[in-house]
Amino acid sequence: MLSRIGNSLFWMGRYIERAEHIARYTRVQYVSSVDAPLGQNRELILESILDMAGSKDAYFGVHEKLEDDKVIDFISISESNQFSILSYIGRIRENARGSRDSISIELWEAINRFYHKVNELMTAEMPAEEIEFFARRIEENSYITKGYIENTLLHNDVWMLISLGMHLERAIQVIRILQTKLDDIEKFEEMKQGSALENYQWSTTLKSTEAFDMFMRCHKTSPTRSHVIDFLLFDTQFPKSVAYSMEWIKKCIEGISFQQEESRKESLEFMAGKLACRFQYLTIEEVEDRAPQFLQRTLDNIYEIASLLDVKYLKYH
Amino acid sequence: MDAAVRQNQTSEVFANYQIPPNFLDEVFRAPGEVHPHYQAVYQQFLEFSKEEFKTLNEHAKMSFFNQGITFSVYSDKAKGVERIFPFDLFPRIIPAAEWAKVEKGILQRCVAMNLFIQDIYSNQHILKNKVVPADLIFSSKNYLKAMIGVKPVGGIYNHISGTDLIKHSDGEYYVLEDNLRCPSGISYVLSNRVAMKRTLFQMFRQFNVETVGEYPQELLATMQSVAPRGIDAPTCVVLTPGVYNSAYFEHAFLALTMGVPLVEGRDLYVDKNFVYMKTINGPKRVDVVYRRLDDDFLDPMEFKPDSMLGVPGIMAAYKKGNVNLINAPGTGFADDKAVYTYVPDIIKYYLQEEPILNNVHTYRCEKDDDYQYVLENMDKLVIKPVDESGGYGILIGSKATKEQISEFKTLISENRRKYIAQPVMNLSTHATFIEGDDQFEPRHVDLRSFCLLGKDRQFVLKGGLSRVALKKGSLIVNSSQGGGSKDTWVMAEDGASQSMQQNGSMEQSMTLNGETMTMGPQGMSIGTQGSMSMGKPGAE
Numbered sequence: 001m002l003s004r005i006g007n008s009l010f011w012m013g014r015y016i017e018r019a020e021h022i023a024r025y026t027r028v029q030y031v032s033s034v035d036a037p038l039g040q041n042r043e044l045i046l047e048s049i050l051d052m053a054g055s056k057d058a059y060f061g062v063h064e065k066l067e068d069d070k071v072i073d074f075i076s077i078s079e080s081n082q083f084s085i086l087s088y089i090g091r092i093r094e095n096a097r098g099s100r101d102s103i104s105i106e107l108w109e110a111i112n113r114f115y116h117k118v119n120e121l122m123t124a125e126m127p128a129e130e131i132e133f134f135a136r137r138i139e140e141n142s143y144i145t146k147g148y149i150e151n152t153l154l155h156n157d158v159w160m161l162i163s164l165g166m167h168l169e170r171a172i173q174v175i176r177i178l179q180t181k182l183d184d185i186e187k188f189e190e191m192k193q194g195s196a197l198e199n200y201q202w203s204t205t206l207k208s209t210e211a212f213d214m215f216m217r218c219h220k221t222s223p224t225r226s227h228v229i230d231f232l233l234f235d236t237q238f239p240k241s242v243a244y245s246m247e248w249i250k251k252c253i254e255g256i257s258f259q260q261e262e263s264r265k266e267s268l269e270f271m272a273g274k275l276a277c278r279f280q281y282l283t284i285e286e287v288e289d290r291a292p293q294f295l296q297r298t299l300d301n302i303y304e305i306a307s308l309l310d311v312k313y314l315k316y317h
Numbered sequence: 318m319d320a321a322v323r324q325n326q327t328s329e330v331f332a333n334y335q336i337p338p339n340f341l342d343e344v345f346r347a348p349g350e351v352h353p354h355y356q357a358v359y360q361q362f363l364e365f366s367k368e369e370f371k372t373l374n375e376h377a378k379m380s381f382f383n384q385g386i387t388f389s390v391y392s393d394k395a396k397g398v399e400r401i402f403p404f405d406l407f408p409r410i411i412p413a414a415e416w417a418k419v420e421k422g423i424l425q426r427c428v429a430m431n432l433f434i435q436d437i438y439s440n441q442h443i444l445k446n447k448v449v450p451a452d453l454i455f456s457s458k459n460y461l462k463a464m465i466g467v468k469p470v471g472g473i474y475n476h477i478s479g480t481d482l483i484k485h486s487d488g489e490y491y492v493l494e495d496n497l498r499c500p501s502g503i504s505y506v507l508s509n510r511v512a513m514k515r516t517l518f519q520m521f522r523q524f525n526v527e528t529v530g531e532y533p534q535e536l537l538a539t540m541q542s543v544a545p546r547g548i549d550a551p552t553c554v555v556l557t558p559g560v561y562n563s564a565y566f567e568h569a570f571l572a573l574t575m576g577v578p579l580v581e582g583r584d585l586y587v588d589k590n591f592v593y594m595k596t597i598n599g600p601k602r603v604d605v606v607y608r609r610l611d612d613d614f615l616d617p618m619e620f621k622p623d624s625m626l627g628v629p630g631i632m633a634a635y636k637k638g639n640v641n642l643i644n645a646p647g648t649g650f651a652d653d654k655a656v657y658t659y660v661p662d663i664i665k666y667y668l669q670e671e672p673i674l675n676n677v678h679t680y681r682c683e684k685d686d687d688y689q690y691v692l693e694n695m696d697k698l699v700i701k702p703v704d705e706s707g708g709y710g711i712l713i714g715s716k717a718t719k720e721q722i723s724e725f726k727t728l729i730s731e732n733r734r735k736y737i738a739q740p741v742m743n744l745s746t747h748a749t750f751i752e753g754d755d756q757f758e759p760r761h762v763d764l765r766s767f768c769l770l771g772k773d774r775q776f777v778l779k780g781g782l783s784r785v786a787l788k789k790g791s792l793i794v795n796s797s798q799g800g801g802s803k804d805t806w807v808m809a810e811d812g813a814s815q816s817m818q819q820n821g822s823m824e825q826s827m828t829l830n831g832e833t834m835t836m837g838p839q840g841m842s843i844g845t846q847g848s849m850s851m852g853k854p855g856a857e
Contacts, residue, residue, distance in 0.1 A: 001598070002596050004581065094560065100579070101572040112383065257598055
């Protein structure tokens, strides 16, 4: 496989996952902020949305203060944001287009339809109340696209590179969601450990990853800091948990027929394997007290894998 | 309903059909009366109402849109707006016998052009014998000195040719131009057929239409046949300028249907005169490159030094015979407008045959009698400068004012070498569904054919791209000028379904190119032997 094609497939996977997670987080957080328990302030949620998407600086580059319509518009479709959800859909399509001869016609047509559908929805400006509809379309189409990836491609290098991109990005997004929520909770000055408001925050965190039902089935208790972090980081069966993604990152890297390397310790396989194995045997008790540091270090490790992959195999000029 | 009764009805979509005078209409010979080979399709179409047709039309459009066969429209506001290449549901039909002659003519012409290019880059006999003037060749900007003495595998230069044909009011086919560089359009031929089958499957299956689907496999086999010597399983690739190229869809389509990598210049590099592509599994040698890149951009070390699209050093690898390029660089001088006028002479010179396809008669102003004729008949002619393309500097006599004509006379007299003149060709018309009016109207069409030459193998696609000038009265079929296209059906045998008869003895017989083929319990037999295979071009 050409390195350039590999690069396109990898980023196609990453952007699908990124667009989906930003859309879902924005929708869940914004919609729940409308009828949140007393004490939660709307601006905090708007800021949280911008934080999670990594767009806060860019937003304040064009707007002075936090306003519902402005934030939602900026995150979703605004042309002044080069990392809007809409821009990611465009990038998914460009990457698919660049690797058309490697993917199925059905997958390409699904992505192409996705792009055109989202563009149809686009108006001059997106009012905040439209986010529910808009984000749902993004999430649904993301699942449709993933269905075509799963069911119409050979599960070979092509599929594994897309999957690698998806799982890598999924792990990043889930960690970012957790980081953002920990920060948000810090900001509630009056909040006491275990208060109703904090539990409410952890519920919306679970909903932002479509984890609420499955969490309840496993833990059978209202969400607490410790249980939620445990579930989203270490549950080996929940497909959005970081441990689950790590396992897939390892499998994909092992499965792709990369050019052999001389030294095993510096290889991508070694790095991914070490990280995935460590995650299998970590417990929440070990990381609970220093959760922010642990999240950051994990994120750094993942970025390190991505950058090694890029330098060794996907660079082409 | 009885066929005879139905024929007397005029369906509303054909009710206002006016055959333009002075032109040949491919479908109708008189109002309500179609040529015999259109009878069956016409009757099917009569069964559709206006509304049904509109629905079918939308259906076909969606098929293209979802396949991503679109052009981007770069207007200021409408971002992400894309347009499809307009497609018409009424197929153009070419009877088997008529096609047989066209096919021979295309092959003859392409083979002769190949010999011509080979001669020019080696011994230049044709120049020494003064059949073609030498300065005509050497002054062409598409003539490449770098190609002198280069001997491509199999002696093939124009592996892929796209000869443009029109049908004149005299009922004959004429060659409008030869395209020997990177002729495009094949993906539309194949996608049109898919759209046609998706939309009108019930109708389509009743006809015995020659397939076009084998083109990608034929192209791959052609590429493999000219791989560098000693390579058993050659690695073939399609080289594209990138996703922003307007023909990118076609490049990707061809790579996908041939099952070969689609590469960009930046994926390739040259090491010790061998070409490699950079893959996640390390470097991989490349043997045959179907490049959809102009000569100028191919190799910054040999041609345009600022080309970002090409592959530095690929020409050196090519000259060493370590990689083959399709088409060969430097074929462009042979499809010049000025060379065009010599093609009949070129065919006679190399093949000792009379040209099968007509050339549009061309007056060369440098010749005294021709010059005289042109001056006296400017109102009937189209005057073209030989060294320009894209329709620049052309005078259409019938549409020009007196001032323009006298202005042009001065221009020609100042540089007679620079101008040629041709009679206005009356492109045939074809019934075409016009949106908005929601009915069929006559529109002018041409035909781009596709011919492949490989080492010891030749192939002409049965059909081609029928391009339609959608603007009323317009003779310009280019997609940039509001052109569309049609599926082109070459019938497998004349008379199609009608001639297929089943007799009592469980035997079926059909007529193919004048031979009767019988299929029965005993097996299959063919009337006369031997003439089924495609012989050498013009060997008869």
